[in-house]
Amino acid sequence: MAGRVPSLLVLLLVFPSSCLAFRSPLSVFKRFKETTRPLSNECLGTTRPVIPIDSSDFALDIRMPGVTPKQSDTYFCMSVRLPVDEEAFVIDFKPRASMDTVHHMLLFGCNMPSSTGSYWFCDEGTCTDKANILYAWARNAPPTQLPKGVGFRVGGETGSKYFVLQVHYGDISAFRDNHKDCSGVSLHLTRLPQPLIAGMYLLMSVDTVIPAGEKVVNSDISCHYKNYPMHVFAYRVHTHHLGKVVSGYRVRNGQWTLIGRQSPQLPQAFYPVENPVDVSFGDILAARCVFTGEGRTEATHIGGTSSDEMCNLYIMYYMEAKHAVSFMTCTQNVAPDTFRTIPPEANIPIPVKSDIVMMHEHHKETEYKDKIPLLQQPKREEEEVLDQGDFYSLLSKLLGEREDVVHVHKYNPTEKAESESDLVAEIANVVQKKDLGLSDAREGAEHERGDAILVRDRIHKFHRLVSTLRPPESRVFSLQQPPSGEGTWEPEHTGDFHMEEALDWPGVYLLPGQVSGVAVDPKNNLVIFHRGDHVWAGNSFDSKFVYQQRGLGPIEEDTILVIDPNNAAVLQSSGKNLFYLPHGLSIDKDGNYWVTDVALHQVFKLAPNNKEGPILILGRSMQPGSDQNHFCQPTDVAVDPGTGAIYVSDGYCNSRIVQFSPSGKFITQWGEESSGSSPQPGQFSVPHSLALVPHLDQLCVADRENGRIQCFKTDTKEFVREIKHSSFGRNIFAISYIPGLLFAVNGKPHFGNQEPIQGFVMNFSNGEIIDVFRPVRKHFDMPHDIVASEDGTVYIGDAHANTVWKFTLTEKMEHRSVKKAGIEVQEIKGKGSKGLNLGNFFASRKGYSRKGFDRLSTEGSDQEKEEDDGSESEEEYSAPLPAPVPSSS
Secondary structure, eight states: OOOOOOOBOOOOOOOTTOOOOOOOGGGGGGTTOSOOOOOOGGGOSOOOSEEEOSSSEEEEEEEOOSBOOOSTTEEEEEEEEOSOSSOEEEEEEEEEOOTTTOSEEEEEEESSBSOOSSOEEGGGOSBSSBOEEEEEEESSOOOOOOOTTEEEEESTTTSOSEEEEEEEEOOGGGGTTOOOBOOEEEEEEESSOOSEEEEEEEEEOSSOEEOTTOSOEEEEEEEEOOSSOEEEEEEEEEOOTTEEEEEEEEEETTEEEEEEEEOTTSOOOOEEEEEEEEEOTTOEEEEEEEEOOTTOSSOEEBSSBTTSBOOEEEEEEEEEGGGOOSEEEEOOBSOGGGGGGOOGGGGSOOOOOGGGOOOSSGGGHHHHTTTSOOOOOOSOHHHHHOOTTSHHHHHHHHHTOOGGGOOOOOOOOOSBOSSHHHHHHHHHHOOOOOOOOOOOHHHHHHTOSSOTTTOOOOOOTTBOOOOOOOOGGGOOOOOOOOOTTSOOOOOOOOSOOOEEEOTTOGGGGOOOSOEEEEEEOTTSOEEEEEOTTOOOOTTSBOTTOOBSOGGGOSOOSOOEEEEOTTTOOEEEEEOTTTOSSEEEEEEOTTOOEEEEETTTTEEEEEOTTOOSOOSEEESOTTOOOOSTTOOSSEEEEEEOTTTOOEEEEEOSSOOEEEEEOTTSOEEEEEOEEOOSSSOOTTEESOEEEEEEEGGGTEEEEEEGGGTEEEEEETTTOOEEEEEOOGGGTTOEEEEEEETTEEEEEEOOOOTTOOOOOOEEEEETTTOOEEEEEOOSSSOOSSEEEEEEOTTSOEEEEETTTTEEEEEEESEEEEOOOOSTTOOOOOOOEEEEOOOOOOSSOBOOOSOOOOOTTTTOOGGGTTOOBOOOOOOOOOOOOOSSSSSOOOOOO
């Protein structure tokens, strides 16, 4: 059992041998008057966590309360409340740990820790509210000195009330004697206001892919700085095994100024900058991580497990108190062209003696010895980057550059360069393919395939580099209207889109029941349909699709939640004692809810504020069937905003689309069950999700088990086209449409398939995939429904992870949602976004399985996670039985 999470800071000096007793955070409210908890003899020492220094200053010792980890890669957390209510400032800190015992420590500040116990496994979370990283230490790192007059602000009205210490015990062989550990940090705090406030700026890659066997792979990050001046005084680098060197710069008027450059295999401390660096509005902050894929047998992605990688540069700065910002982040590469002129030093690894190589996961050395060779003492610096006669030499001759500045990613070649200048530009861009591979090692295996999205083979002499993601400034939204009088038109999007998880949105931690449906109401609020304490399991239905758990009664809690799209507050709830197994959810233009229940085999129309029951019910309760009056596990509903026509996808045990009048009168149906490996148009295997395209009079259906999307004319029911891609895999679970764009999400790959679970953005006019995306926090398990909102925001609900993610387009769009029942709007206006702020997002609550980046905030994003398969419920076994059934939901 191991935990992990992210984010905070502090410290001071205390007697070197003192290991202080720890008190529950609740005890702090009693102002330290009661006796502290006794610890083992190994942790005896001063029992005063708070040590007065003078009338204004005091020391705070934050230590583990005598713990003994039982498994390698254990993450323990503990918290201490700030002993004063008024504002205070951390002005010094000292680590109290040894590399023989502790792999690394992170210190966070927040207003409420995830637990009030003396310590806890960090899988339970770090903080229940937003957390800020204050300090990080690893591997016998030296103490970091804050400049005089600089402090981290805590307490008061805006500062953190708690410190949370996270300690990662990597290799626990030192605990064979079962001794108790009291590692931690000591802080020096003062009540005297400081003129300069310290903060942290994190540059972090979220999409780097390191192909197996690649000698050099660069990961570039850059953002425009748009704040008051900050003054950099320290930095810290972080990667896992494959990192060779990390460099950070300020770029001003094309001139590069070094912030810091270090090997991530050295002690990962905060190192002082050699020369003070100021950063002003309009500057570019840039970082490059250099990796090697040599010794790996499969592609390596950014993620939280020991077999994944990270590319992080922490910049510690100070600002004038009146303008101070405590935390800022950068996760994009908005200026790839700038890296053409990056100083050559950024590409040259720093020699590291073999006896101090930063070894992560010591206990796994044997397991990975064939995959991850230890970094050896470099030959010469130039030899570490390139060999004479290799591809770099060829490129240097082509580009007229020195070999030591020619470093590129090896992308899958597709066509020859049209011109030498084009090749030069492409090579210089070093642009990342957006795979968003933030997954655990199990998912990492899925990525090893020949797909051009994921695989970067060696580039051949003069072939062109492929790029699918360009910086936000260069994206173009082109709406092409036909000449007047030529009828309806479909907005066509050219250029590249990219979705990013909104990591400052806390809704991912709502933890309802199995999330079966998501939609957006006319006020742009998110609406969630969930199953409470009911679960669709393998024994929920008999062979005739009759629900077998009726004795449980209906779900006794509200199953429909209206969520604020900004802060995830629950604005309204309803649906108590109505449903047994909720499934689909849509909202019509008047704000009415249309839901399906697969146990009841019914469709319901509900007023959003109506507490007196459904407005309309279609189907017979608990009676599966296939005639005009019955459904068999209906999955979704779409309501035409123009005509009011009702369309129902029916469903798991019927393979049809049924149309009703606005009053609920049967109109028609179409579709039949598919058979064989080549389903024909109009054949379905679990029509699972619907999306209307009102201005084209089309209805699109997610034909789930056939892994395709079928679109039909709503008036004639004529088949229009099929959208199918190999990257869909065997399943396509849900779809949502906004003018010009079709969004989709697939399901878990079948045995032998490699396609990962991910979201898709498609140009509706031609069906081509524009972008794929995945979450950072937690990971897709069974993403069940998807909806795109009026501003281009996308929500995905997961029936296994019991959560909802929010994603945003890096280029926002102004239009109304037409998800399912949708609202027709003919105009899209592109507007530049400010980019995604990854900082200060909420730490997790209890109850998740620990995988990948589950609880990994970007403030503490160098936490490794072990590979954990976890357990899953058996949900939604698709009909018909007893044929081999797909995963259900």
